[in-house]
Amino acid sequence: MRRFGLILMGILLFAPASLAATSRFDVQGMVCESCAGDIKASLAKLEGIQSVTVDLEHAQVTITYDGKKVTPKTIIKAIDGYGFEAKLVERPTSPRKPPRRPQ
Numbered sequence: 001m002r003r004f005g006l007i008l009m010g011i012l013l014f015a016p017a018s019l020a021a022t023s024r025f026d027v028q029g030m031v032c033e034s035c036a037g038d039i040k041a042s043l044a045k046l047e048g049i050q051s052v053t054v055d056l057e058h059a060q061v062t063i064t065y066d067g068k069k070v071t072p073k074t075i076i077k078a079i080d081g082y083g084f085e086a087k088l089v090e091r092p093t094s095p096r097k098p099p100r101r102p103q
């Protein structure tokens with residue numbers, strides 16, 4: 001298993017952009033389902049978005065995306081374009097470390 005980890009680390013070092021990344025964003029102004037819908041719609045227009053999880057209670061969205069096609073900066077721009085204010089709260093991570101999902 002340790003060896004597998006080293007190999008994986010090598011892959012991450014040499015081809016980081018080809019892996020899916022997950023980032024979490026604080027979204028100021030996202031207070032209801034309608035807001036969440038707008039944000040999902042804005043993200044659906046971007047290339048490389050794989051999944052969007054909305055947490056209305058904490059006004060956060062967790063987004064999994066192809067780091068080769070889209071960056072957190074682009075995501076923030078798309079969300080802000082709908083009148084919200086998004087801020088990155090978590091650096092992109094590999095799929096091996098999934099975000100915590102409150103029940």
Ligand SMILES: [Cu+2]
Binds near residue numbers: 035
């Ligand atoms: Cu709303």
